[in-house]
Amino acid sequence: MSTIGRPAFGNNPDERGFFGQYGGQFLPPQLEKPFAEITEAYHRIANDAGFIAELRSIRKHFQGRPTPVYHARKLSLSNGGAHIYLKREDLNHTGAHKINHCMGEGLLATYMGKKKLIAETGAGQHGVALATAAAYFGLACEIHMGEVDIVKQAPNVSRMKLLGATVVPVSFGLKTLKEAVDSAFQAYLADYERAIYCIGSVVGPHPFPLMVRDFQKVVGIEAREQFIELTGNLPDAVTACVGGGSNAMGIFSGFLNDPVEIYGVEPLGRGPAVGDHAATMTYGREGIIHGFKCYLLQDEAGEPSPVYSCASGLDYPGVGPEHCYLKDAGRVNYVTISDEQCKEAFFKLSRQEGIIPAIESAHALAFALDQARKMRTGSILVNLSGRGDKDLDYVLENWGTGADA
Numbered sequence: 001m002s003t004i005g006r007p008a009f010g011n012n013p014d015e016r017g018f019f020g021q022y023g024g025q026f027l028p029p030q031l032e033k034p035f036a037e038i039t040e041a042y043h044r045i046a047n048d049a050g051f052i053a054e055l056r057s058i059r060k061h062f063q064g065r066p067t068p069v070y071h072a073r074k075l076s077l078s079n080g081g082a083h084i085y086l087k088r089e090d091l092n093h094t095g096a097h098k099i100n101h102c103m104g105e106g107l108l109a110t111y112m113g114k115k116k117l118i119a120e121t122g123a124g125q126h127g128v129a130l131a132t133a134a135a136y137f138g139l140a141c142e143i144h145m146g147e148v149d150i151v152k153q154a155p156n157v158s159r160m161k162l163l164g165a166t167v168v169p170v171s172f173g174l175k176t177l178k179e180a181v182d183s184a185f186q187a188y189l190a191d192y193e194r195a196i197y198c199i200g201s202v203v204g205p206h207p208f209p210l211m212v213r214d215f216q217k218v219v220g221i222e223a224r225e226q227f228i229e230l231t232g233n234l235p236d237a238v239t240a241c242v243g244g245g246s247n248a249m250g251i252f253s254g255f256l257n258d259p260v261e262i263y264g265v266e267p268l269g270r271g272p273a274v275g276d277h278a279a280t281m282t283y284g285r286e287g288i289i290h291g292f293k294c295y296l297l298q299d300e301a302g303e304p305s306p307v308y309s310c311a312s313g314l315d316y317p318g319v320g321p322e323h324c325y326l327k328d329a330g331r332v333n334y335v336t337i338s339d340e341q342c343k344e345a346f347f348k349l350s351r352q353e354g355i356i357p358a359i360e361s362a363h364a365l366a367f368a369l370d371q372a373r374k375m376r377t378g379s380i381l382v383n384l385s386g387r388g389d390k391d392l393d394y395v396l397e398n399w400g401t402g403a404d405a
């Protein structure tokens with residue numbers, strides 16, 4: 001049976017794309033029609049048996065799903081307390097969960113008769129995953145990226161080009177993610193008959209928070225079944241890191257209606273001062289960014305605040321609207337982990353289990369290790385959203401090899 005379009009928790013979103021008071025569609029008038037077209041197409045196509053069968057086949061034969069659930073036994077025993085299990089999204093083709101929604105968006109584009117995918121990217125991870133999907137489906141791909149990020153993320157720029165994408169340098173403003181979004185929206189506006197805009201997380205205007213969640217739900221559905229098969233029970237707790245919140249919505253969706261504690265882990269970076277972290281749920285207040293309403297790190301005038309994290313995939317001042325709803329509903333706990341705590345977990349997993357995690361995912365693991373010690377017994381399932389190969393340069397330059405850890 002299709003799981004697409006069914007609400008994860010509560011009856012959300014409503015037909016205008018609101019999860020409680022969050023989400024919606026705050027668009028310039030010219031973009032209302034193209035987004036309405038995407039919404040209509042998604043609701044029609046998502047329930048099409050051919051679409052569902054093809055997406056399943058892609059997941060199995062191209063992405064390498066299902067990804068395993070792994071009991072990190074050595075790490076658990078050395079840590080003490082509850083046992084740690086990992087949902088291995090790092091074993092996806094391209095090394096992270098983003099391919100789950102990029103393949104869905106690419107398939108939707110082909111069903112809609114579009115010829116081109118347009119998106120922005122910050123650190124380049126979404127750009128690489130989307131360029132991969134475009135190559136698979138034989139679609140053109142245009143990725144907008146700030147000039148500052150192009151210099152910082154040179155290997156990902158090369159990957160996108162190798163995959164056949166066009167990387168459009170953005171040279172106005174601060175030349176980073178925010179300007180890249182503006183540039184990508186402009187390009188989409190000029191080309192929406194032929195192209196589709198592809199958002200990289202459960203953020204942006206309706207229907208993207210709904211659609212990206214639906215494409216990521218496979219993580220939670222698989223993990224629940226696998227965990228029960230492995231242990232005979234549900235986990236006592238589930239954790240995932242939260243940037244925009246797509247990997248977290250994916251795994252959380254499988255457990256929202258179960259008696260399971262759920263924790264979303266945000267980056268505290270260097271500390272709680274403005275500009276030193278990206279802990280949106282903890283320090284943000286309601287605002288509008290990139291066409292939707294959410295908790296937002298912002299100044300007095302409502303402008304997004306500068307954000308920082310050692311994990312470039314987590315440094316976004318907004319967050320997915322469904323997370324905001326789940327926080328207010330008291331169903332999910334949102335907590336923080338600093339760069340220092342993340343670093344410790346990164347080395348532990350590498351050395352004790354032979355798994356080098358993405359720095360983003362190491363945030364979820366760091367919290368799980370703390371929580372496991374508090375719990376004493378039981379089990380925690382961590383969504384290991386990606387592998388750390390992309391982070392090697394950063395780690396060697398800033399943290400070393402951990403030989404003294």
Ligand SMILES: *Cc1c(COP(=O)(O)O)cnc(C)c1O
Pocket residue numbers: 096097098125200201202241242243244245246247248313314358360361385386387
């Ligand atoms: C992009 C990224 C994230 C953050 O994105 P979400 O939408 O919050 O999941 C987390 N982990 C990895 C490995 C990423 O590449």
